[in-house]
Amino acid sequence: MPYQLIDHTGDIGIDVSAPTLEALFAEAGRALFEILVEASPGAGTPEEFPVLGADPPEELREFLAELLYRFSAERKVYGEFAPAPGGIRAVAEPFDPARHAVRTELKAVTWHQLDARREKDGWIARVIFDV
């Protein structure tokens, strides 16, 4: 499995692995929305997310925080994450409580134990979300 939930006591964390940095971001984005809602992937509008930050952990956190903001404030659900030139592409659908059964609200993407680094076989990351 490309991502696993961490047994954090009060919050929720993920350990993610992927062959490339871009694939790592895509996988983490998918994990975020699997935790939030039962998203039905499919018809939607593609949107692109530039990758911004001082280092890979910060870039990953910024990307996930941006997704969470758009979900909370713009009420969009994202799926079909894929690497795109200079960033990540994802398909956005309007949040519809009838179709996107709710799971867990995430307040934020924390910096606690935040990690994203290259290993022998690819990239790994750890992210903890505030519930």
Added chain:
Amino acid sequence: MSDLKRIKPWLYEIPKSGGMRVPGRIYATPALMESQKADECIQQVRNVAHLPGIVDYSLAMPDFHWGYGFPIGGVAAFDADEGVVSPGGVGYDINCGIRIVRTDLDRAAIQPRLREIVKNLFHAIPAGVGSDGAIPTPKGEDARAIVTQGARWAVEHGYGTPDDLLHIEDGGLYPGADPDVVSARAFARGMPQVGTLGSGNHFLEIQVVDAVYRKDVADHFGLKEGTVCFSIHSGSRGFGYQVCDDFLKSMMQASKNYGIELPDRQLCCAPLSSPEAKRYLAAMACAANFAWVNRQVMTALTRRVLAQTLAVSEESLGARLVYDVCHNIAKFEEHGGRKVCVHRKGATRAFGPGHPLLPEAYRSLGQPTFIPGDMGRASFLLVGKEGSMRETFGSTCHGAGRAHSRTAMKRMMQGRNLFKMLEEERGVIVMAHGRDSVAEEMPEAYKDASLVVDVMEQAGVTDTVARLRPIGCIKG
């Protein structure tokens, strides 16, 4: 855990080591210490002890558990001149807090209509992921007034009574709020959510007093055995989450600029005298005020639902706010003759009797504090004692504290009818939007709150006044 020393039956000390500026102290019995995987939390207590200007100890209350940055249950005071403020020591849900409202109703009066009351509350108070629309979204001047005036804005707009304001920590207003330092994103994310409960461990609960331990104090609060109360646990919703997120980034830079070494990036901070700290505190104040408006609006909606469902007037309910306390906040206070900025992260203020900041009606008693247990077991009303001023910078626990992770609970509860279990085995009618949130918050997830409040009583920090049992609950 090897360097932990048990120095009193209810207190462990972590000696100074490495970059720690002060020792750590955890209020717990061996049973509470063993009730969870404590190592991560102990490390977090150590990490907080690294921050500049920390006074005396890095503390954890007995409901401590692994958080992010600070442990949940963490208390730390920083010298006003030499110390720092850390958004991670307040948390994303700024002024997450709880209030308890007593009523003139007894259990017999509401039991026949309880299911209907829970259902009507569930429809009146939006909860769950992305919930909004409890009241028309405040815009422009109203949005700015909410974050600068706090609970008073709600009362002036028909949500509650002036008497409510007398029974909120600091009167429901954090001074010094400046909306101009808050991002447009925080307003966009938060304003549609005024008057909504949210998800996670937030709830609205109907309870009955089932034991009174300090009759003198309980009488003062209008509580006796059989009294129906309701409590609301929620915070600053997306507004506060965004404020914290925005400021963590600027604090990360500030930590570098001021040469502060961090054992965890989540602990980024700035000297209290710096412009970065002043901006954060002005934004944090906005979020604290938002949270008070949020709880105040939900209180008014709950009174309305109770009155309508029982076909009585709101006045006849006698639904008086006992007290409203903050769980996640940083405040300037005086302790031991010294001005400090006390960070409480999943902890509650609990000033002892006679403190000038207490409302007049409670000054001789000590500050009331309400400790929610879990959905199935008891909650407790406490009052602060003199010991809190000596021991914990006027602080106590804030809940039962988690013992099992959310993922473990989902595994444990798989395939079980949780709503039926709660009703048949625990006598609580629960309505919730997400099955997962109920599984994650089942009573088994938590330590026994009575063990937690006992520690604070043994330490002379708080006294237990009354115990309450839940009978109805709505959740996200």
